[in-house]
Amino acid sequence: MKKFNKTIILLILLIFVILQISECSKKPVGVARKEDIPYIKCQVCEKLAFQVFQQVQAKQAEISPKKISEYQIIEISENVCNLKKQEADWILKIDIVEQGDRLELVEQDSEGQCNSECKTIERACQEVMGYSDTDVAEYLYKNKPQVDSLVKFLCKDLTGACSKNPPKVPKDRTPGEPFVSKSSKEAEMDKILKSMEGMPGAPGMKMYSREDLMNMKNFGDEDADEEEDEDDTQFPSNLGKVLREKENKKSDWKQRITKGILDAGETVKNHANKVSHRIRQWWKKKKAVLKKKSSNAKKSEL
Known part of the structure; x- marks a missing residue:
């Protein structure tokens, strides 16, 4: 009876996890280094323009033969600099690397832990985009430009983020933290949390963090699942x-x-x-x- 109650509790808990997930991380949150933004602003703008272009193309392919609407493009433009949204996942793959008297944005193969560098790129992205998201969406919707044209429009004509060369990085600058890749389980949890972001009724529900989910017994553990299956064979068949x-x-x-x-x-x-x-x-x-x-x-x- 004790094992039966345990199984039922785990089953009910899993259902509530799926319906009630909300991002509530217990890890210390990295803080953006505002002083680094001038050194990376132009590079961030170029990557931002590329991401908006690519995501609009992907959305159009997804809904084809229907034509992508301006509202759908606006949604991408509004979310692409917000780490709480899936459209900003590209930021998690960027490492800020010291190269002499300049900072270089280097794209990695996998998503990394979001610390101060991640937050710095997000802040720079938000400063570049500002209130220009609707202008970018309108330009994409009406002109259907190539990516180079979009980079020029956003980074030079509209925001001026690349209108001049970045300043030299001072020699006494404190280096950023090393890039640390997420585990596959962490990446999976983050995607679930983001997919549930903004779900109606979430504020009144019990909250589970990524750590709560990862520490739950048997989640993503095939060996543990097999052990549980063996226990089940001891139950009466009915x-x-x-x-x-x-x-x-x-x-x-x-x-x-x-x-x-x-x-x-x-x-x-x-x-x-x-x-x-x-x-x-x-x-x-x-x-x-x-x-x-x-x-x-x-x-x-x-």
Whole structure:
């Protein structure tokens, strides 16, 4: 009976984990080194432009033959510098390397632990993009440029991030931390957490961190699963049948609930993007009108 209760508890816990995951990391969070941003700003901008271009192309291929909408491009532009979103996963593969009197952004084969360098790149990315996400989205949607044209538009014409050479790095600069790759289990947990980000109802639910999930018994451990299967063979046959039926019913229920929540979240998110885009377009026109009125007023005074 004790083993039976243990199995049921683990099953119920797994279902709640899937439905109630929320990012709540217990590890110390790295802090961006703002003083390093001028040395890497242009490189970050170039990689940012490349990422936006690639992700828009990937999205278009995913939904083909439908045409990608401007709102979908805006969503990519808004999320590409936010490490809480999957669109910013590219930042996790970048290592800041000291090369003489300059800093070089070197792309690694796998994602790394997010410490101060990761946060510094995120901060630089956000400074470059700023409020230009809708302008970038509009440029991509209307002009359908090649990646080189997008780099020029974003990094020189729009933001000026690459308008001049970066300053030399001082000799007394404290080196950054070494690049440490994530384990496959850590990478898997982070992807699950990000996929559940923003799910309706999450704030009122029990929170589980990546460490909580990784420390749960049997998660991703095939040997432990086999041991549990061996224990199950000791149950009476009719009890095992009942348990399997409960697992199937709960699995179906879990899938229906999860799908309903994700669909609702996607609808709300799309609506919010549309409203945000309309407000920004309205404000852009409003500023243009105010600027024109101010200019006319000055002329009339003269």
